[in-house]
Amino acid sequence: xxxxxxxxxxxxxxxxxxxxxxxxxxxxxxxxxxxxxxxxxxxxxxxxxxxxxxxxxxxxxxxxxxxxxxxxxxxxxxxxxxxxxxxxxxxxxxxxxxxxxxxxxxxxxxxxxxxx
Amino acid sequence: xxxxxxxxxxxxxxxxxxxxxxxxxxxxxxxxxxxxxxxxxxxxxxxxxxxxxxxxxxxxxxxxxxxxxxxxxxxxxxxxxxxxxxxxxxxxxxxxxxxxxxxxxxxxxxxxxxxxx
Numbered sequence: 001x002x003x004x005x006x007x008x009x010x011x012x013x014x015x016x017x018x019x020x021x022x023x024x025x026x027x028x029x030x031x032x033x034x035x036x037x038x039x040x041x042x043x044x045x046x047x048x049x050x051x052x053x054x055x056x057x058x059x060x061x062x063x064x065x066x067x068x069x070x071x072x073x074x075x076x077x078x079x080x081x082x083x084x085x086x087x088x089x090x091x092x093x094x095x096x097x098x099x100x101x102x103x104x105x106x107x108x109x110x111x112x113x114x115x116x
Numbered sequence: 117x118x119x120x121x122x123x124x125x126x127x128x129x130x131x132x133x134x135x136x137x138x139x140x141x142x143x144x145x146x147x148x149x150x151x152x153x154x155x156x157x158x159x160x161x162x163x164x165x166x167x168x169x170x171x172x173x174x175x176x177x178x179x180x181x182x183x184x185x186x187x188x189x190x191x192x193x194x195x196x197x198x199x200x201x202x203x204x205x206x207x208x209x210x211x212x213x214x215x216x217x218x219x220x221x222x223x224x225x226x227x228x229x230x231x232x233x
Contacts, residue, residue, distance in 0.1 A: 002160070033221070043207060043223035056220050090161060092221075105221055107153075107161035 003027065006091050006108035014116055018079040021111045025072055025093030031055070032074040033094070033105060034066055038087040049074055081115045088112050118143045118212045122224035129198050130232050137193040137227045139208030145169075148212040150184065150191045151221070155205040164206075167191065198231045205229070 003026035013019055025032050034046040036059075045058035049068035060066075063081075068074040078085060089112075092105035119142040129135045141150060152164040165175065167184050175182045179196045195202055208224040 035223075042225040045220050045222065048220065058220060088159060092161075104151075104163060104166055106163070109158075109160045112159075 002106040002108065004091060004093050004106050004108035006089075006111050008111055009109065010112050010114075012114045012116060013081060015081055015083060017081050017115075018077065019081065019113065021076040021078070021089050021091075021113075023074045023076070023091030023093075023108060025074070025091075026106050029093035029095050029106070030072065031094045032068055032072070033092040034060075034074070034076050035090040035092065035107075036087045037090060037110070038084075041087075043090075046076070078113070081113075083115050086113055086115045118145075118148075118210055118220075118222050120208050120210050120222055120224035122206075122208055122227050124227045125225070126228045126230070128230045128232065131200060132197050133231075134194060134196050135198050135229065135231075137195075137206050137208075137229065139191045139193065139224060141189050141191060141208070141210045143210060143212040143214075145212040145214035147214070148210060151207075151209040151211075152182065152191075152193050153207045153209060153223075155207065155226070157204070161207070164193075195229075198229075200231050200233055203229060203231045 005024040007022045030051045033048045036044045046060040047066050048056040052068050063079050066076045088110045090110045092107045094105050121140045148169045150167045154162045181194045183192045205226045205228050207226045210222045
């Protein structure tokens with residue numbers, strides 16, 4: 001158990017819909033990262049938040065957005081869903097962000113999104 | 117730009133064989149960390165090891181060993197006497213720190229290891 005909690009574990013929805021994935025980081029971790037794992041793209045970094053502020057942005061589509069709340073949990077919002085958005089979405093947390101981040105991320109079990 | 121390449125997409129071995137998973141990385145920065153993660157069939161990502169760019173000492177942990185060579189920009193992972201439970205997808209990853217430091221963990225495409233009984 002990494003200490004990172006992601007909900008829901010599985011989600012099936014239709015094209016055009018909107019979903020929200022939730023992540024609770026490990027206690028004490030200030031950074032939250034979102035990754036997308038699909039068959040053709042592998043593990044892709046989407047976005048990072050550190051203590052409520054966006055720290056880094058990767059290959060995140062404009063239809064996707066995220067935020068980190070004062071209690072440090074994070075949500076990833078996916079809208080206007082397409083078939084290609086079907087993937088496993090991981091959340092990870094670490095104590096620090098940026099230069100203080102030595103990279104040991106703790107991953108949640110992932111949220112598997114299926115878009116039909 | 118930073119990049120991690122795992123050239124082996126899939127490897128299949130028979131139990132008790134040794135197997136080496138290759139990882140080649142690219143970065144212009146002198147400070148970086150390299151990682152291996154394991155993703156078993158259940159799907160979660162499990163941290164295996166972290167090495168920093170200033171420590172080229174190889175590491176052994178039980179049946180696992182890692183060979184870090186800066187000269188060839190490689191960070192290979194060897195499993196000795198493989199077991200069926202080693203069957204998983206293994207990811208090599210890199211965090212690189214320089215002028216564009218963002219703390220992003222960049223993953224390779226992963227190597228699927230199948231260990232047959």
